Amino acid sequence: MKGRIYRMKKRLNDNWTFCKFPLDTPIETLFQNTSWTPVDLPHDWMIYDAENLYEQAVSCYRRIINKKQLLDEADPDTQKIELVFEGVYMDTAIYLNQKKIFTWKHGYSEFVVDLTDELEDGDNELLVRNEYHLPNSRWYPGSGIYRDVWLLTSSAAHLVHNGTYLSTKQLGKTWEVFMDTEFIDEAGAASDGRICHEIFDADGTLVTTHESSIHFSDSVQVDKQVLTVIEPKLWDIEEPNLYQIRTSLYAGDTLTDSVTQNLGFRDIAFDADKGFFLNGRHVKINGTCEHHVLGSLGAAMNKAALRRQLLTLKEMGVNSIRNAHNMPPEHMLNLCDELGLLLYTESFDMWERTKTDYDYGNDFKDWWKKDLTSWVRQDRNHPCVFIWGIGNEIYDTHFDRGLELTKELHNAVRELDYRKNAYTTLGSNYIEWEAAQRTGEVIDLVGYNYLDKCYDEHHEKYPDWKIFGSETSATVQSRGIYHFPLSNRLLTFDDLQCSTLGNCTTNWGAKNSEHTIIAHRDREFCFGQYLWSGFDYLGEPTPYFTKNSYFGQVDTAGFPKDTFYLYQAEWTDYKKKPMVHLLPYWDFNEGQLIDVRIFSNAPKVELFYQGQSQGIVEIDHAHGTTLSGDWQIPYSKGVIEAVAYDEEGNVIARDRQQSFGDPASIRLTPDKETLTADGEDLIFVTIDTLDADGILVANGRSRMNVSVTGAGRLIGLDNGDSSDFDQYKGTSRKLFSGKLLAIIAAKTASGEIQVTVSSPSLPDAHLTLQAVPAETVPDGISCQMENTTYSLAEKTLEDGTVIPDRTNEIPVRKIELTNQGTSILDAEHKETVVTAKIYPENATYQDIEFKAVTLNGVQSNAVKITVDKESNTASIQAVGDGEFRLCCTCCNGLDHVEVNSELEFEVTGLGDATHDPYKIVSAIDYSESSDDGLILSFQGGVYITGNDRTVVTFENIDFGDYGSDEIHLPIFSFSDVLPVEVWLGTPGLPSEKGSITEPAAPGTTCATGECLLQATYEAKSWYNHYQENVFTLSKRLKGVQTISIVVYPEIKMSLQGFYFTKVEKAYAKLLASDCSNVTGDMFTIDGDAIREIGNNVTVEYTNMHFTEDGFHQITICGRSHIEMNTIHVRFAPADGSDAVINQIVDFPYSDESQVQTFELEPVSGDYNLNLIFLPGCKFDLEWLQFE
Secondary structure (H helix, E strand, C coil): CCCCCCEEEEECCCCEEEEEECCCCCHHHHHHCCCCEEECCCCCHHHHCHHHCCCCEEEEEEEEEEHHHHHHHCCCCCCEEEEEECCEECCEEEEECCEEEEEECCCCCCEEEECCCCCCCCEEEEEEEEEECCCCCCCCCCCEECCCEEEEEECCEEEEEEEEEEEEEEECCEEEEEEEEEEEECCCCCCEEEEEEEEECCCCCEEEEEEEEEECCCCCEEEEEEEEEECCCCECCCCECCEEEEEEEEECCEEEEEEEEEECCCCEEEECCCEEEECCEEECEEEEEECCCCHHHCCCCCHHHHHHHHHHHHHHCCCEEEECCCCCCHHHHHHHHHHCCEEEEECCCCCCCCCCCCCHHHCHHHHHHHHHHHHHHHHCCCCCEEEEEEEECCHHHHCHHHHHHHHHHHHHHHHHCCCCCCEEEEEECCCCCHHHHHHHHCCCEEEEECCHHHHHHHHHHCCCCCEEEEEEECECCCCCCCCCCCCCCECCCCCCCCCCCCCEECCCCCCCHHHHHHHHHCCCCCCEEEEECCECCECCCCCCCCCECCCCCECCCCCECHHHHHHHHHHCCCCCCCCEEEECCCCCCCCCEEEEEEEECCCEEEEEECCEEEEEEECCCCCCCCCCEEEEEECCCCEEEEEEECCCCCEEEEEEEECCCCCCEEEEEECCCEEEECCCCEEEEEEEEECCCCCECCCCCCEEEEEEEECEEEEEEECCCCCCCCCCCCCEEECECCEEEEEEEECCCCEEEEEEEEECCEEEEEEEEEEEECCCCCCCCCCCCCCCCCCCCCEECCCCCEECCCCCCCCCCEEEEEECCCCEECCCCCEEEEEEEEECCCCCCCCCEEEEECCCCCECCCEEEEEECCCCEEEEEECCCEEEEEEEEECCCCCCCCEEEEEEEEECCCCCCCECCCCCEEHHHCCEECCCCCEECHHHCEEECCCCCEEEEEEEEECCCCCEEEEEEEEECCCCEEEEEEEEECCCCCCCCCCCCCCCCCCCEECCEEEEEEEEEECCCCCCCCEEEEEEEEEEECCEEEEEEEECCCCCEEECEEEECCCCHHHCCEEHHHCCEEECCCCEEECCEEEEECCCEEEEEEEEEECCCCCCEEEEEEEECCCEEEEEEEEEECCCCCCCEEEEEEEEECCCCEEEEEECCCCCEEEEEEEEECCCCCEEEEEEEEC
């Protein structure tokens, strides 16, 4: 038997070629295609164009399989040939020699293709076709054969793929190992045989063995054995001791098949009052949700990259991973086994009710049993697996069918995991409602998505429920970006980034990270939580429309954000590994008020500023509500330092930030200096810049050009910036918040790897790494692909924006603002001047913009700004009370702001400024609301979720002397149809006598207002997009007014605000009553008309702006009581000059009002219009209009 390959399992990732086609391309076109590109598997074709990450296409992979060559490599008795695909996204069809032999719908579950009876002698053409329709996922899924492909060969008598089921049970010092094994003889030739199980410890020493006799059949049989092990080392999150169990199948005395897998001895238990226990020890689950993408590698699986992610999360204090919301790859299962991470493995994000047009919900009814079976059989033996997630945010659970499906899915899992290695759950954001609560009686564990407010009530209502936070947090943050002050909850900014101070969160998310920690720490019955999310991932870029998410505590490049350290402070033990983290970096505007924060797992921290103590803060990590040290300090150049102490006052950790200058050199820092030349190993190189004193330039944005030669290859560049659409697979990219990651992959040849990084105006940096020979290079590996150069030449975007050539750009990293006057403006000091200076001074881009924003990040109406672009100065004039921040921004040649600098100001003693209704009036600027719970939504909106009728009131809206009756309402809601009401004034608060509390029709009045609109808003919901409806009110609003928007009970929506259509008064239909003034001896005001106009009457309309083309006629509606009324149409310049223009029209007699049009000489410019009626006139004026 020595040397015999009785079973062959080898990767088949080599010798594949690829091509993609438009949707609906006939299969014959694929067969006839002659242009194929060699690719490495795993392969995600979408990641190769960052500007078109969701391209709709049919993709096709091609490989030649030679049957003779395959059999020559395998055992002579080979009678079974299979391919195992760990993941292909999605809607997969497999063709062999132009014949369809297999289909699979799900994009994440493993499937097996039997080639035994399909292969022909000689070469066989294998085509794997998959489709990507948009939209088919709520996040970036990638596309293609993005996980490993395996070739399996065996004899007719063999073990069934994933057909072993093992579990363990403790009996005192002895542990039983239950091993159920599926086997078959497809030829029906064998009769008797045996199955032998051997358990080996980590050193390879045989611990125990057991075997039993079997009888073969041509149908699947199951052998059940029990092995015993005395006092094994337990698998635990602290010490993940792993054994190996080898299962061997013999036909007679001939070994025909064998598989080896991980074995871990562990016991899990959940208690409705006390939480989770692992091996009898209470453990609070501190978990994160993780999608399957690996930053610049996209969805293409790589074990080294995944290991880096998991180790980073463990460093944060994470002890469990939720594989959201799909089946995990084999590498995830094995790594969690090895690293001691409990795995909440998940299957479906939708059931029968779809979430997007082309998602798996369309196929769920026919396919779920196949996918669930594949999933459970693949995962069930791994000691890390302890939760089966059968669904996430499933709308079906609102209905009776949802309860039925819950039972079917739960029971199907239990049939496959009948010894309960793991427990079933649903991650629900509907559990707040009774219908969804019925599922809690079916599943083992009850998961809450963003509903920790329900924990206490439900624990009392359902005392047997095992409760946990299946998704929590949903705060958003960008690494190294700080939007001050900490005290203000902020969401959207012009720089398309989210503040990592701890003051940026979503509408549905936690108030902040501290809330998330405390809510789960202080409830013993809640066994833990899973943050959304650990790492940023591609897709779902809430609250913007950029590229990747902001939810992570680590960015897509793998660089931790500041919140990472807050969780680390609360989830790790300072006695084992003390830590302290100080934020922010230290490079702002002189005098700017900066929030300084310290996170530490120590019980006491102290801040030093310029060497002087700013005070000590004690942190009670077990019970306290203050989890950080927080200070506000006016910035000046120098050093801030954080010091952490133990209970005895001993210094156990330090961190510091200090001021820095422009980049002077490039630094390259690899995570290791050697890699194994196995085609798969990776080195992660951090690229940053240092100033002339060797200090990290933390806000650096320098463009880096990366070259890798020798025994390595560059396969990814990533800086974590969601707004940066430079290519992941290019060779040039900018730093973001001072950092850039280069991923260097192995080839199969050993030797030196030369890394060179260059940047305009900086000296090149060089790094030499080593690729050492692999003990064995695995078969079936392909390692030919590497990054290529993409053009950075000038381009024009779809909206006409021109992006300049960026090849040799030197981006702006900082704008330094200096206030020449006071920051407190009042009636005596209404003005100040601020100057701006760009760093570095030789930056390519010199265009900057100034604007004033409120603390809520929307345009301020408290000041007017005049900018001198030559000197980069802004003159500020206060016009109304309020706090604001003067922002100075630079786009660095892009279509959005990249650099933002700000100074804080306050205006007092001038009274409230008015709002301009012809620009968006942000909803967050509301004056009052009947709901105290309104919170800031994206782009200055408010999130309205009240269970009662909500009135949002806006005061000081200045419509001008003509006004408008057309209102625009931009709304985001998950509902397509919403009722809306608009009031002049307010319907009153529910507690007020005489208020209107029911839906009202236009014209309804109360003591405080009048209803102007009762209508229906309609728009197909588009996630995180405001969509406008335009409505005409029952009257035109003029002057300074108060308006209210009414939202009905149970409506959940984000209201961005409102604005009105601006009507150019000069060309509007002007009623007689719209006149600014009427004077003279004889006239009568009659509603909107002026009647019986007689001796020396002047009807004046001020502020008439006639465009350059002017007009050519005037239309007047009225009645002349005499044979002819001569009307003088006089245009008096608005500036008071003498250049008066006078024209005359003659309006003839009529019995009743009529419309007459008169030709006039064109007039352009700003004028006051006077209609002059001389003695002898008798006229009724109703309206007029210039055209």
